[in-house]
Amino acid sequence: MSSFGKLLIGVGGLLVVIGLCVLLANRIGIPLGRLPGDINYRGKNTAFFFPIATCIVLSIVLSVVMWIVNRFLR
Numbered sequence: 078m079s080s081f082g083k084l085l086i087g088v089g090g091l092l093v094v095i096g097l098c099v100l101l102a103n104r105i106g107i108p109l110g111r112l113p114g115d116i117n118y119r120g121k122n123t124a125f126f127f128p129i130a131t132c133i134v135l136s137i138v139l140s141v142v143m144w145i146v147n148r149f150l151r
Contacts, residue, residue, distance in 0.1 A: 109135075114133075115130050115131055116129060
């Protein structure tokens with residue numbers, strides 16, 4: 078059970094770091110959630126938002142980060 082606790086602490090720390098990176102990106106001027114390619118539709122009574130480009134960028138970044146982490150843990 079000790080290793081599970083360490084895993085939870087590590088995941089929590091990683092989430093804090095990711096949150097700080099998102100806040101820093103917003104202050105620098107990287108418009109996460111408002112990239113070209115994100116779908117934003119506002120009708121008379123409806124609104125629909127799907128950040129396709131943001132999802133792709135975050136997927137690429139997280140894939141590279143996980144590849145680097147896996148590389149160092151071997």
